[in-house]
Amino acid sequence: MALKEYSAGQAFNGVIGRTFDVSEPSWPAPLRAKEGMPNVLFIILDDTGFGHLGCYGSPIHTPNIDALAADGLRYANMHTTALCSPSRSCFITGRNHHSNGMSCITEGSTGFPGGNGIIPFENGFISEILLEQGYNTYAIGKWHLTPTEQTSAAGPYNRWPLGRGFERYYGFLGGDTHQYYPELVRDNTQTEPEKTPEEGYHLTPDLVAQAKAMIADAKQVAPQKPFYMYFCTGAQHAPHHVPKEWADKYKGKFDGGWDAYREETFARQKKMGLVTKDAELSRHDPDVQDWGKLPENERRLYARMMEVFAGFLEHTDHYIGELIAFLKEIGEYDNTLIMLVSDNGSSAEGGPSGSVNENKFFNNVPDDLEQNLAAIDDIGGPKYFNHFPWGWTHAGNTPFRRWKRETYRGGVSDPFIVSWPKGIKAKGEIRTQFCHAIDLVPTALDCCGVEPPAAIRGVTQAPIEGFSLKNTFDDAKAEGLHKTQYFEMFGHRSLYHDGWRAVCPWPGISFVESGRSFGDPLDHDMLTKLDAEGWELYNLAKDPAETSNLADKERARLIEMIGMWYAEAGKYNVLPIDSRGTLRLGEPRPQIAVGRTKYIYYPGTQVVPGNAAPRVLNVAHSVSVHVTMPKDGAEGAVFTMGGNDGGFVLYVKGGKLIYGYNYVADQRFKVVSDSDVPAGDHVLSFEFTPTGKPDLAKGKGTPATVKLLVDGKQVGQGDMPVTIPIQLGLGAGVCVGSDNGSPVMLADEYKPPFAFTGTIHKALVDVTGEPLEDKDELIQAYLKSAMARQ
Incomplete structure (x- = not known):
């Protein structure tokens, strides 16, 4: 019965x-899903340009993604926001990035509704919607949607994945991570990789293994229960990390340079029908070096950087293929709606000559060509946080102009593949209807037969702002529903309307031609001037790559579209425009804890993320760690902030107390104690005292003197001519008792996690600037007392 x-x-x-x-x-x-509802899988690539995938004309081998396209549809007119967090907020809510408070990455939030980095609960996530429809919901990989100040163990956790409708999560909360030493979170708790790089660890296969396990866990119990999975690789974002054998597959393949890549890719795109036969390739960008005029050693370096990127992408494709093969193996592929997209165009964060450390970009530190050349044999391995140069960025966005952070089509036009064998009859076809990141959610809901709810967990929902693409699945000539779309990123603005694009570039059409740089301030007077003189106009039907500016010939249309841009800006909380670039990273933001000048930290606890940690850049500060040294000595890191892309560490090695400082992998400094640390109960300290002023625009933090102290008595001193100006390592946080993740110092100094082999009781970070030395020799008692009071 x-x-x-x-x-x-x-x-x-x-x-x-x-x-x-x-x-x-x-x-x-x-709660059971309706019978026959499809699984939904969003695959989000990072920093992958329109011309990077094989099925979009690239010479890079992506057979598994190409097979997905052959089994479904390629969209030639997909658009994003030009930056990661903003685009991802669109993918997952169906609302515009300013509606989500995501005018920038979460680290660049500002105190205005369109940019505070706090996605309103009235903008429900698709995970929250489908959870209430009986779905299992999983998030894997990059998140980057929680205010960075809220990613510590103090929470709040309501904007972590599990707080926004996901039942399970495994990945990293920030914008990027080391692929060999990732900063991982499982559900709401930090975790460490199960293997080391020496044992073959890499993040991408780990993410795929976790994704397969989550799906299998539920399907073996409830085979009919559908799932929604938000699968986000760390690839192709920097650092471009891949085992050497994958990069070596491409030896010599890019020796012809970036212009040859663009021309050959463009020809294939025409042949494929991704662009019209009479389309023109955008110009060689003035900010990109002329390949033919480069010295041979530079060409060799840049070609290797692209070989590494290509290997990285093929490696990613291989493991995406494993996930797809698993769905086929368990009989779920045919009824899985798969949407694969990138979050923005190819990234220019490597600068004109590439970089062995992307963190230089965020600190305005120029790259050093000689340093890059010296690193050529190790690029792609765990030693560096590497990124290729602008020339390959431009090539990856073929046929369009410019790149990530800018709203020309190179920054906002991305590959987009939809596959659903049970629901789409068309195979291997191209669709040209305009679409945007906000269209994924309404399309998925339409395919699932789900109406957007009026409320989620008692919160009345704002209207979804995107449009379903389902009508285009089996009708290449179906009318596109998305008629108008604004764009804004760091003051770079544009508007799409009914086949036309109006663009107002900032800081200009190129850095060379404008004489300005990324992050230059856009004030009210300049904005007024730009609105009068700076807008361009393109007819995309004839000119998809924005090569022929019709602003003078179509003045009335342009003026109308400028007005439309402001109407959209008012509707979606776009103002005020903020072009400050990396300087936004240093913006003061509300913290969970009240402001203080002394911080106590304990061993065995989770790493405190950088945005919730003490601000120690360019200010006097000290760190003191209460330890017990065994009679036969001990070694290891006692206090760390940062990683191989920048930071500092206080450690004991060979009996000596040592302070190590990594200036964005450009220079490393050491201060070593004159004598051994004695056995027993001691307070090990360093004192950082600025000796000059920082120059943030030129990538220089304050010079400083560093003193080492044991129980308040100086045991060593050294000077540093320069320090990090804006941001420690990209994953920098407070770690007591070890150097987890990528190491601050080089491998010949120690290997991570370099856990301290003595006993650590607690650590005190003091940013009052008060000196630690005390002539009455009561400093040890003072420090222990200060620690006890915190």
Whole structure:
């Protein structure tokens, strides 16, 4: 006899008698998805340009992604926001990035509704919607949607993945991470990789293994229960990390240079039908070096950087293929709606000559060609946080102009593939309808037969701002529903309307031609001038790569579109425009804890993220760690902030107390104690005293003197001519008792995690600027007392 059930909101429909024998049971019905609802899989690539995938004309081998396209549709007119967090907020909510408070990455938030980095709960995530429809919901990989100040163990956790409708999570909360030493979180808790790089660890296969396990965990229990998975690789974002054998597959393949890549890719795109036959390739960008005029050693370096990137992408494709093969193996592929997209165009954060440390970009530190050349054999390995140069950035966005952070099509036009064998009859076809990141959610809901809810967990929902693409699945000529779309990123603005694009570039059409740089301030007077003189106009039907500016010929249309841009800006909280670039990273923001000048930290606790840690750049500060040294000595890191892309560490090695400083992998400094640390109970300290002023624009933090102290008595001193100006390592946080993740110092100094082999009681960070030395020799008691009071 079947169990009797009643739905939520209905009255009990059984019979309640005086005793069980005259009663009839009935159960509250479990939440079940409607029969036949598809699984939904979003695959989000990072910093992958329109011309990077094989099925979009690239010479890079992406057979598994190409097969997905052959089994479904390629969209030639997909657009994003030009930056990662903003685009990702669109992918997952169906609302515009300023509506989500995401005018910038979360680290660049400002105190205005369109840019505070706090996605409103009235903008529900698709995970929250499908969870209420009986789906399992999983997030894997890059998140970057929580205010950075809220990613510590103090929370709040309501904007972490598990707070926004995901039942399980495994990945990293920030914008990028070391692929060999990632900063991982499982659900709401930090975790460490199960293997080391020497044992073959790399993040991408780990993410795929976790994704497969999550799906299998549920499907073996409830095969009919659909899932929604938000799968976000760290690839192709810097650092470009891949095992050497993958990069070596491309030896010599890019020796012809970036212009040859663009021309050959463009020809294939025409042949594929991704662009019209009469389309023109955008110009060689003035900010990109002329390959033919480069010295041979530079060409060799840049070609190797691209070989590494290509290997990285093929490696990513291989493991995406493993995930797809798993879905086929368990019989779920045919009824899985898969949407694969990149979050923005190819990245220019490597500068004109590439970089062995992307963190230089965020600190305005120029790259050093000689340093890059010296690193050529190790690029792609765990030693560096590498990124290729602008020339390959431009090539990756073929046929469009410019790149990530700018709203020319090179920054906002991305590959987009949709596959759903059970729901899409067309195979291997191209769609040209305009679409945007905000269209993924309404399309998925349409395919699932789900109406956007009026409320989620009691919060009334704002309207979804995107449009479903389902009508285009089996009709190449279907009318596109998305007619108008604004763009704004760091003051670079544009508007799409009915086949036309108006663009107002800032800081200009190129750095060379404008004489300005990324992050230059855009004030009110300059904005007024730009609105009068700076807008360009393109007819995309004839000119998809924005090569022929029709602003003078179509003045009336342009003026109308400028007005439309401001109307959209008003509707979606776009103002005020903020072009400050990396300087936004240093913006003061509200903290969970009240402001203080002394911080206590304990061993065995989670790493405190950089944005929730003490601000120690360019200010006097000290760190003191209360330890017990065993009689036979000890070694290891006692206090760390940062990694191989920048930071500092206080450690004991060979009996000596040592302060190590990594200036964005450009220079490393050491201060070593004159004598050994004695056995027993001691306070090990360093004192950082600025000796000059910082020059943030030129990538220079304050010079400083560093003193080493044991129990308040100086045991060593050294000078540093320059320090990090704006941001420590990209994943920098407070770690007590070890150097987790990528190491601050080089491998010949120590290997991570370099855990301290003595006993650590607690650590004190003091940013008052008060000196630690005390002539009455009571400093040890003072420090222990200060620690006890915190």
